[in-house]
Amino acid sequence: MILHYSCSSSHQHDEQHDKVHGPLANRLRAYTDSIEYEKSSLDAMQQVKLVLAQIHDTVSVLLPERTSMIRSYPCSNCHTQPLAKLSAGRKADERKSHWDIAIIHGSAEVMNCQTCHDEKNMNELVLLTGNAILFDESFKQCRQCHSTQYADWVGGSHGKRLGGWLPPRIMNTCVSCHNPHKPAFESRWPSRLNTSSLTE
Amino acid sequence: MEPVQLPENKNTGCQSGHCSCGKKKEDGFEQVMSKPSDRRDALKKLTLGLLTGVGFTSTSCSVTAGDAKKEKAQLNWEEFFKGNYQLMTDDEKNSTVKRLERLYELNNGRKINVSAQGPMKDVLYGYAFNISKCQGYMDCINACVQENNQDRNSQMQYIRIHEHKNGSMDFELADDNFYHEVPAAGHFYIGTQCFHCENPPCVEVCPVKATWKEKDGIVVIDYDWCIGCRYCMAACPYDGRRFNWATPEVPADEVNHNQHYLGNRLRKKGVMEKCTFCIQRSRNGKSPACVEACPTGARIFGNLLDPNSEIRWVLANKKVFRLKEDLGTEPKFWYFMD
Numbered sequence: 001m002i003l004h005y006s007c008s009s010s011h012q013h014d015e016q017h018d019k020v021h022g023p024l025a026n027r028l029r030a031y032t033d034s035i036e037y038e039k040s041s042l043d044a045m046q047q048v049k050l051v052l053a054q055i056h057d058t059v060s061v062l063l064p065e066r067t068s069m070i071r072s073y074p075c076s077n078c079h080t081q082p083l084a085k086l087s088a089g090r091k092a093d094e095r096k097s098h099w100d101i102a103i104i105h106g107s108a109e110v111m112n113c114q115t116c117h118d119e120k121n122m123n124e125l126v127l128l129t130g131n132a133i134l135f136d137e138s139f140k141q142c143r144q145c146h147s148t149q150y151a152d153w154v155g156g157s158h159g160k161r162l163g164g165w166l167p168p169r170i171m172n173t174c175v176s177c178h179n180p181h182k183p184a185f186e187s188r189w190p191s192r193l194n195t196s197s198l199t200e
Numbered sequence: 201m202e203p204v205q206l207p208e209n210k211n212t213g214c215q216s217g218h219c220s221c222g223k224k225k226e227d228g229f230e231q232v233m234s235k236p237s238d239r240r241d242a243l244k245k246l247t248l249g250l251l252t253g254v255g256f257t258s259t260s261c262s263v264t265a266g267d268a269k270k271e272k273a274q275l276n277w278e279e280f281f282k283g284n285y286q287l288m289t290d291d292e293k294n295s296t297v298k299r300l301e302r303l304y305e306l307n308n309g310r311k312i313n314v315s316a317q318g319p320m321k322d323v324l325y326g327y328a329f330n331i332s333k334c335q336g337y338m339d340c341i342n343a344c345v346q347e348n349n350q351d352r353n354s355q356m357q358y359i360r361i362h363e364h365k366n367g368s369m370d371f372e373l374a375d376d377n378f379y380h381e382v383p384a385a386g387h388f389y390i391g392t393q394c395f396h397c398e399n400p401p402c403v404e405v406c407p408v409k410a411t412w413k414e415k416d417g418i419v420v421i422d423y424d425w426c427i428g429c430r431y432c433m434a435a436c437p438y439d440g441r442r443f444n445w446a447t448p449e450v451p452a453d454e455v456n457h458n459q460h461y462l463g464n465r466l467r468k469k470g471v472m473e474k475c476t477f478c479i480q481r482s483r484n485g486k487s488p489a490c491v492e493a494c495p496t497g498a499r500i501f502g503n504l505l506d507p508n509s510e511i512r513w514v515l516a517n518k519k520v521f522r523l524k525e526d527l528g529t530e531p532k533f534w535y536f537m538d
Contacts, residue, residue: 024398024530028324028512031505035322039485152538155517156510157330160497166485167508177497185496187381190338194360194376 041163041170048162050170051136056154062170064162066135073135075122083119104182106145116141116180142174272306275299285422285461286412290316297461304466312457314465317483319416325477325532326417326504327488328514329391332538333498336361336382336389343493347478348464349456351448358442358475359393359490391499393490394419394440394475395523395531402432402441411472417504417532418477420462428470437524438531441474477501504532 049065067073078097079086090096103111118126125133125141133140143150152158159177162170174180282288282296293316304312341359350356362374366386374390383389396419403411403419410425411432433441447469459465460480467473478488482501486492491499502509514520518536 022530024532025515028504028515031322032507034508035503035506037320037485041485044486148538155513156500157328157514157518157536158333158497158538160494161487161491161500161502161510164484164486165482165502165509169510172497177495185335187335187383188337190336190361190379190382191342192338193379194338194341194357 037166039166041161041166041168043163045163045170053137053139053173055139059154062168063136063139063173064176066138066173066175070135073123079122101181104184105180110145138180139174142178142180268306272303275303275306279303279424282424284409284425286409293461300461300465308452310452310455310457312455312459312465314459314461315480315483316461319414319418320483322503322505324417324504325396325482326502326511326515327396327477327533328500328511328518328520329533329535330498330500330538331388331390331535333496334361334389334391334494335496335498336363336378336384336387337495339493339495340391340490340499343489344475346454347456347481347489348476349448349450349459349466350473351444351446351467352451352454353449354444354446356442356444356448356473358473359391360439361389361391363387363389390535391490392438392440392523393533394436395438395529395533396475396477398530398532399528401435401437401527401529405431405435407431414462414479416483418462418479418482419474420476420479421472421474422462423465423467423471423473426471428472430472432472437527437529441472444469444471444473 049068050062051065052060053063054060086097087095103113105111114126115128116125118124118132121132123135125135125138127133127141128144139150139153149158153171153174159174160172162172177185279296279299283292285293285296288296297314297316300314301312304310338361341357341361344350344359345352345355345357348358350358360376362371362376363378363382363384364370364374364387366388368374378384396413396417398413398417400411400413400419403413407429408425408427410427411419411421413419428443430443433443444467448467450466455466456464458480460476460483463476463479475488478486478490482488487501488499491501500510500514502511504511504515506512514536515534520534520536522531522534
């Protein structure tokens with residue numbers, strides 16, 4: 001589903017607490033109106049399925065659609081029976097399905113599969129209140145426990161833009177970068193060396 | 201020698217329609233161009249012999265070798281005596297760009313697309329770097345090298361990633377040659393590149409006005425006007441500029457064909473180059489290659505004049521700082537931590 005983007009997003013500004021000083025900063029502060037551009041970030045994103053998401057009272061963005069990227073979706077292909085029946089008494093570490101999924105996220109006290117997945121309808125996620133949400137809205141789930149990161153994501157300092165810098169804002173959702181089951185970034189080898197010591 | 205009919209673009213003005221075509225010229229450029237024309241005369245006398253002697257004898261083996269050779273010679277000739285990009289009319293910009301495209305085709309049998317697209321209205325580019333996010337993966341540098349047709353032999357790179365011990369911001373103590381799994385415990389990473397200063401010291405010292413700040417804030421270099429004196433390199437407090445000691449080489453099938461006159465078009469020996477915020481991308485609304493390649497989201501790019509941009513949110517809501525702020529260079533490149 002590709003939604004048409006219509007509403008304009010705007011950030012809340014706290015000009016009094018502006019941390020930037022100097023002539024350049026003064027020049028920036030003089031600009032308060034929205035700017036009209038002739039191009040749009042959507043030009044480069046024709047091939048990508050996007051969904052419109054209201055991530056704050058005044059902020060709407062476009063996020064990549066998720067379900068078509070999840071191979072085991074729809075979950076209801078198998079999850080036609082209650083979990084207890086499906087697992088036939090097998091423990092989590094003896095699971096015949098999803099054997100590659102283990103939660104390395106917080107602790108077993110904080111969460112298990114059912115904290116996030118809706119046992120009654122596996123095709124949807126569930127909030128702590130028991131309210132169901134779509135897989136495309138998984139940011140609402142993360143937000144419950146990670147409110148600082150969420151605020152930075154809404155503002156624009158955590159996460160990443162897609163399709164360039166022009167409006168409308170298209171961005172990665174939390175699970176584009178963090179595997180919800182194992183959300184830490186992994187250490188790895190750098191893809192190259194610096195060459196500062198060589199003559200350039 | 202016969203003049204070659206070049207494809208002309210009669211309807212003046214750029215394709216973008218953003219700039220005030222016809223009205224001409226960037227502001228802020230003082231009309232002190234006597235030096236460049238001196239340079240031109242001097243070079244003319246000096247190299248005329250060389251040019252006719254060497255430049256015109258390159259061999260070619262197609263049936264129309266004669267014609268192609270003639271065309272090449274003519275194009276080279278016109279290229280050699282063209283003016284400083286800043287003083288070109290839109291027509292002149294279009295012609296030089298067409299010449300460069302044609303010359304590349306004649307020399308390499310492949311087409312490239314060189315753009316002379318001007319700045320967008322009401323845009324001033326800015327960049328923010330989130331130190332808490334960078335993991336030292338260096339994907340940004342690989343993307344930059346590929347995008348900007350940088351010399352593969354000298355392993356030219358515009359971006360450097362410095363590994364700092366937690367608690368230290370002293371670049372003298374940073375490790376620039378790390379090669380181990382990253383992030384290393386107890387360390388953080390910080391990237392530097394050209395900061396596109398509002399008051400760029402490099403521009404001031406250039407004796408031939410081959411480098412300047414565009415209206416959208418990007419500090420650019422006219423590679424055909426640069427004489428390679430490297431004053432700018434010495435003047436830059438941030439190690440932002442690079443010099444081509446040898447003719448840059450890029451394997452033919454790795455050349456990025458989507459080029460800009462002031463950006464990633466192929467350079468030659470003896471000229472300066474540096475980060476241009478990927479002018480060939482940013483003026484089309486795309487983010488620089490480093491921003492797009494970064495898997496952590498540590499790199500934030502956008503329009504400083506747009507109150508709704510992420511970069512403005514970062515400036516207003518994070519404790520941002522710039523390097524050597526006391527110099528008054530006003531880099532448009534900020535650092536911050538979560």
